[in-house]
Amino acid sequence: xxxxxxxxxxxxxxxxxxxxxxxxxxxxxxxxxxxxxxxxxxxxxxxxxxxxxxxxxxxxxxxxxxxxxxxxxxxxxxxxxxxxxxxxxxxxxxxxxxxxxxxxxxxxxxxx
Amino acid sequence: xxxxxxxxxxxxxxxxxxxxxxxxxxxxxxxxxxxxxxxxxxxxxxxxxxxxxxxxxxxxxxxxxxxxxxxxxxxxxxxxxxxxxxxxxxxxxxxxxxxxxxxxxxxxxxxxxx
Numbered sequence: 001x002x003x004x005x006x007x008x009x010x011x012x013x014x015x016x017x018x019x020x021x022x023x024x025x026x027x028x029x030x031x032x033x034x035x036x037x038x039x040x041x042x043x044x045x046x047x048x049x050x051x052x053x054x055x056x057x058x059x060x061x062x063x064x065x066x067x068x069x070x071x072x073x074x075x076x077x078x079x080x081x082x083x084x085x086x087x088x089x090x091x092x093x094x095x096x097x098x099x100x101x102x103x104x105x106x107x108x109x110x111x112x
Numbered sequence: 113x114x115x116x117x118x119x120x121x122x123x124x125x126x127x128x129x130x131x132x133x134x135x136x137x138x139x140x141x142x143x144x145x146x147x148x149x150x151x152x153x154x155x156x157x158x159x160x161x162x163x164x165x166x167x168x169x170x171x172x173x174x175x176x177x178x179x180x181x182x183x184x185x186x187x188x189x190x191x192x193x194x195x196x197x198x199x200x201x202x203x204x205x206x207x208x209x210x211x212x213x214x215x216x217x218x219x220x221x222x223x224x225x226x
Binding site for chain 1: 116145147152153154155156157160168170202204214215216217218219220
């Protein structure tokens with residue numbers, strides 16, 4: 001049972017434009033969400049998170065939006081840079097724990 | 113400050129063999145989680161160790177076992193390897209053993225079963 005879903009396996013964006021990565025979840029008990037970025041031959045690195053009491057969290061070029069009624073969140077990267085090219089994972093911890101449910105990832109390619 | 117370190121980085125084993133993977137958590141972290149990432153998939157939670165005990169477990173068979181040492185480092189053991197066990201095995205460390213804290217990942221061990 002895939003509780004966190006990323007339905008777009010890949011995304012290509014021109015440098016300087018906005019990248020929007022989407023994530024859906026099925027478990028209404030999730031109350032915290034994280035985005036991780038993964039480069040080849042490296043482990044995932046934490047990017048940004050959001051609590052369910054918020055609908056937006058911003059950190060520099062990265063903003064995460066949460067729509068609880070739709071069980072949907074999105075990561076916006078503005079402006080996109082070639083160094084942002086990586087696989088992005090959406091994740092949510094099991095309620096009351098910190099083991100994470102991950103989506104299948106979206107490979108972002110930023111074209112110079 | 114060293115982050116999460118895993119060893120070895122790559123490993124090739126034969127079906128039916130046993131393997132041990134190792135992880136040292138980030139300094140100051142006391143909780144270690146193990147994940148399996150198959151090709152094209154997101155990481156799947158195997159289990160978590162805190163205070164030298166397995167605290168949580170994902171949907172993995174008993175062939176997968178682990179251990180945490182007093183210095184918080186951890187091992188993942190897989191017995192009777194199957195071809196389907198070929199994957200990237202990731203170790204993540206955090207603190208608090210059950211709080212919603214950011215997990216730091218190692219670079220992973222790429223296991224190939226032939």
